[in-house]
Amino acid sequence: xxxxxxxxxxxxIMVSLLIASVLVAVAPLILILGTLIIRxxxxxxFDFFTRMPxxxxxAGGGVAHAIVGTLLMVGTAGLIGLPLxxxxxxxxxxxPRSKLATTARFVADVMNGTPSIVIGVVAWTLIVARQKHFxxxxxxxxxxxxxxxMVLRTTEEMIKLVPxxxxxxxxxxxxxxxxxxxxxxxxTCLPGIVTGSLLAIARVAGETAPLLFxxxxxxxxxxxxRQPIAALPLTVFTYATGxxxxxxxxxxxxxxxxxxxxxxxSLIARLATRQRFHD
Amino acid sequence: xxxxxxxxxIFKIALTGAALSVPTLLGFLVxxxxxxxxxxIAKYGLGFVTGTTWDPVAEDFGALPLIFGTLVxxxxxxxxxxxxxxxxxxxxxxxxxxxxxxxxxxLIELLAAIPSVVYGxxxxxxxxxxxxxxxxxxxxxxxxxxxxxxxxxxxNSMLAAGIILAIMVMPxxxxxxxxxxxAVPASQREAxxxxxxxxxxxxxxxxxxxxxxxxxxxxxxxxxxxLGETMAVTMLIGNRNEIAASLFAPGYTMAAVxxxxxxxxxxxxxxAALTYVALVLFAVTVLVNAMARLLIWRVGRGKPSGGxxx
Amino acid sequence: xxxxxARIAAADLTAYYGTFAAVKNATIGFASNEVHxxxxxxxxxxxxxxxxxxxxHEVVGGHVTGSxxxxxxxxxxxKVSLTQLRRRVGMVFQKPTPFPTMSIYQNVAAGLKVGERxxxxxxxxxxxxxxxxxxxxxxxxxxxKASAVALSGGQQQRxxxxxxxxxxxxxxLLDEPTASLDPMGTxxxxxxxxGLKKDFTIIIVTHNMQQAARVSDTTSFFYIGQMIETxxxxxxxxxxxxxxxxxxxxxxxx
Numbered sequence: 001x002x003x004x005x006x007x008x009x010x011x012x013i014m015v016s017l018l019i020a021s022v023l024v025a026v027a028p029l030i031l032i033l034g035t036l037i038i039r040x041x042x043x044x045x046f047d048f049f050t051r052m053p054x055x056x057x058x059a060g061g062g063v064a065h066a067i068v069g070t071l072l073m074v075g076t077a078g079l080i081g082l083p084l085x086x087x088x089x090x091x092x093x094x095x096p097r098s099k100l101a102t103t104a105r106f107v108a109d110v111m112n113g114t115p116s117i118v119i120g121v122v123a124w125t126l127i128v129a130r131q132k133h134f135x136x137x138x139x140x141x142x143x144x145x146x147x148x149x150m151v152l153r154t155t156e157e158m159i160k161l162v163p164x165x166x167x168x169x170x171x172x173x174x175x176x177x178x179x180x181x182x183x184x185x186x187x188t189c190l191p192g193i194v195t196g197s198l199l200a201i202a203r204v205a206g207e208t209a210p211l212l213f214x215x216x217x218x219x220x221x222x223x224x225x226r227q228p229i230a231a232l233p234l235t236v237f238t239y240a241t242g243x244x245x246x247x248x249x250x251x252x253x254x255x256x257x258x259x260x261x262x263x264x265x266s267l268i269a270r271l272a273t274r275q276r277f278h279d
Numbered sequence: 280x281x282x283x284x285x286x287x288x289i290f291k292i293a294l295t296g297a298a299l300s301v302p303t304l305l306g307f308l309v310x311x312x313x314x315x316x317x318x319x320i321a322k323y324g325l326g327f328v329t330g331t332t333w334d335p336v337a338e339d340f341g342a343l344p345l346i347f348g349t350l351v352x353x354x355x356x357x358x359x360x361x362x363x364x365x366x367x368x369x370x371x372x373x374x375x376x377x378x379x380x381x382x383x384x385x386l387i388e389l390l391a392a393i394p395s396v397v398y399g400x401x402x403x404x405x406x407x408x409x410x411x412x413x414x415x416x417x418x419x420x421x422x423x424x425x426x427x428x429x430x431x432x433x434x435n436s437m438l439a440a441g442i443i444l445a446i447m448v449m450p451x452x453x454x455x456x457x458x459x460x461x462a463v464p465a466s467q468r469e470a471x472x473x474x475x476x477x478x479x480x481x482x483x484x485x486x487x488x489x490x491x492x493x494x495x496x497x498x499x500x501x502x503x504x505x506l507g508e509t510m511a512v513t514m515l516i517g518n519r520n521e522i523a524a525s526l527f528a529p530g531y532t533m534a535a536v537x538x539x540x541x542x543x544x545x546x547x548x549x550x551a552a553l554t555y556v557a558l559v560l561f562a563v564t565v566l567v568n569a570m571a572r573l574l575i576w577r578v579g580r581g582k583p584s585g586g587x588x589x
Numbered sequence: 590x591x592x593x594x595a596r597i598a599a600a601d602l603t604a605y606y607g608t609f610a611a612v613k614n615a616t617i618g619f620a621s622n623e624v625h626x627x628x629x630x631x632x633x634x635x636x637x638x639x640x641x642x643x644x645x646h647e648v649v650g651g652h653v654t655g656s657x658x659x660x661x662x663x664x665x666x667x668k669v670s671l672t673q674l675r676r677r678v679g680m681v682f683q684k685p686t687p688f689p690t691m692s693i694y695q696n697v698a699a700g701l702k703v704g705e706r707x708x709x710x711x712x713x714x715x716x717x718x719x720x721x722x723x724x725x726x727x728x729x730x731x732x733x734k735a736s737a738v739a740l741s742g743g744q745q746q747r748x749x750x751x752x753x754x755x756x757x758x759x760x761x762l763l764d765e766p767t768a769s770l771d772p773m774g775t776x777x778x779x780x781x782x783x784g785l786k787k788d789f790t791i792i793i794v795t796h797n798m799q800q801a802a803r804v805s806d807t808t809s810f811f812y813i814g815q816m817i818e819t820x821x822x823x824x825x826x827x828x829x830x831x832x833x834x835x836x837x838x839x840x841x842x843x
Contacts, residue, residue, distance in 0.1 A: 087297025115507025206394025
């Protein structure tokens with residue numbers, strides 16, 4: 001065959017393969033979300049959000065305990081993790097070349113790559129092993145450990161997007177450094193920092209591994225973080241790997257609730273950033 | 280230096296405290312992992328990673344099958360995810376119409392937001408039945424001459440775990456590759472096109488080699504994710520502690536054994552062995568991630584991929 | 590001819606970035622209620638010199654030797670509060686820098702918030718007066734609560750001037766304030782400067798010699814870090830003492 005014609009054909013074939021790879025890559029998302037809706041939506045009703053789980057073998061019941069547990073645990077993790085992460089991020093942008101900033105940035109990268117199950121082990125040895133019992137608080141601590149390095153990085157990146165000229169303008173007006181940082185730099189990129197925080201919350205809300213042997217999970221409504229406590233992802237795990245069809249139905253419905261929470265948080269976060277920084 | 284106001288002093292102290300928390304956490308992490316695994320380190324030393332028994336009752340522990348399972352499942356994941364995510368990344372940066380770029384990248388990145396346990400659930404009830412009934416028999420019939428595709432077919436298997444992992448790491452590899460491909464100067468493309476290359480040839484021979492070390496970095500970053508991924512793997516890999524050539528056979532990973540046994544462990548040695556596994560897993564992921572960062576960072580600084588033949 | 594006493598004066602001032610001296614041994618006094626222009630080719634140190642007058646040079650990590658005396662006090666003395674100094678010596682930058690999260694009113698009031706305590710009425714009055722002095726009041730008085738970034742570039746720069754003068758500094762530094770503006774915007778700023786000199790001592794850096802000739806009373810010429818010549822603007826532009834000054838103003842380099 002003519003060489004030029006062959007090259008043109010080869011180019012066409014390769015581009016079609018690329019398009020095929022796009023289709024294959026997008027398919028799992030559609031399949032997963034589709035199955036979740038088909039298998040989960042039917043079981044979601046008012047009871048599902050307000051009732052406790054029914055005894056094994058009985059139909060009905062809900063996952064109110066896991067919703068409460070996730071809210072409490074993720075909320076506590078946020079209260080610990082967000083101020084520390086944001087504070088550390090502001091430090092890194094205020095003193096970018098200091099030794100501490102370089103170290104914190106590097107360590108944050110290391111921790112961001114650390115498997116969450118390892119964080120769970122550490123939370124266990126730090127808290128559960130010392131207190132000699134599982135607790136929701138140990139779960140919160142593990143989740144906070146995951147949030148801090150994530151939030152540090154996004155906060156610093158967001159502040160970096162604020163023009164340096166605004167910092168100079170504020171300093172030239174006689175603003176002290178802390179005020180320049182908070183009411184000009186941080187204030188200007190606050191939507192971005194909120195976005196980063198939402199993404200971190202979304203990420204830890206779906207975490208299961210670090211809760212397995214910290215919060216442990218529970219079949220009962222509990223609001224005491226010093227006790228073992230239920231969580232949505234733990235419920236999905238327990239019910240998915242259990243033997244009853246009815247449990248599987250609850251696992252699907254719980255997963256649908258979990259994913260709606262997580263996707264809503266990330267969608268809000270992503271759309272908010274796009275508006276702010278992409279035009 | 281500047282004369283400081285009280286506000287500035289308080290501000291700096293508060294921020295320093297927050298920033299110090301990060302290295303402190305890592306310090307705790309390393310220390311607790313080491314202290315927790317001391318018993319096992321004393322008993323097995325480095326021989327831990329070559330031991331093949333894992334018997335909590337007899338208190339005899341070796342991690343080789345776990346390490347094997349972790350590496351094999353992660354390799355399967357990369358074998359599937361790398362061509363796919365590179366295909367998507369190359370298509371989006373070099374060929375796709377502009378309006379399509381954001382939406383497609385966005386959809387694929389949404390995959391990264393799905394919790395691991397949901398992948399596990401979907402894997403158990405949707406993926407594994409399909410694999411078991413159609414895909415695995417087909418593979419055995421066509422590629423059965425290879426040792427990887429022989430033997431009895433189990434649903435929960437190394438291959439099932441590898442496939443779910445592939446879906447999970449794809450968004451990471453894709454988005455980082457896309458970033459490094461976007462960072463390739465337009466002059467590279469134009470030079471190749473100017474020499475009469477087709478668009479595919481320009482992309483494959485001029486753009487991709489230029490970004491090579493960054494792409495390798497992206498792949499290694501994906502590897503780091505795959506090595507430490509826990510829930511979905513635990514739910515699909517079959518959790519059997521043995522080294523088998525067949526990918527249809529069940530296996531076990533470091534993360535999965537911790538997930539399964541930690542809350543049920545009773546003896547100190549069992550805890551120590553599990554913590555030792557966590558320590559090994561941590562060390563491996565740190566190394567892998569450091570390597571990835573280094574490679575990505577090099578491209579970010581605008582150096583073309585070094586090395587031969589580029 | 591006797592020189593009027595200087596409001597702010599640099600003596601033997603050298604400004605470094607690391608070990609590089611961007612300004613060498615400059616000595617200039619600036620009298621009250623006049624507009625002073627600093628001219629010279631780009632990279633000659635005029636902007637760096639300007640930034641030593643309110644110690645903004647240190648923000649980018651530079652340091653200085655020599656002194657800058659404001660009303661008899663060395664601003665590089667050990668007891669000087671940077672924030673108070675910068676309230677007395679305000680600065681306007683090359684590109685307009687309105688705070689994007691603040692309204693027009695809040696922008697002008699920004700510097701007042703960190704200064705003396707003012708009642709609401711006083712603050713409103715100061716904001717209005719600053720906007721009037723900056724020639725922006727008529728254009729924005731009906732939309733003080735609107736976002737500052739919605740203004741045009743020229744309006745934004747006049748807003749920044751209003752923000753700088755609202756705390757009533759003694760000296761106003763302007764670093765090429767019209768460099769990013771169109772001719773109309775430039776003209777409005779220049780008109781504004783005439784009015785401002787009643788109340789302030791003004792030092793303006795410009796790369797535009799016509800602008801210096803139009804707006805200033807005295808001019809200093811900088812070249813490669815050296816202050817070559819200072820004098821009444823008319824004299825600098827018609828009868829310069831130094832051959833390098835003459836070469837520059839006649840357009841033979843730069």
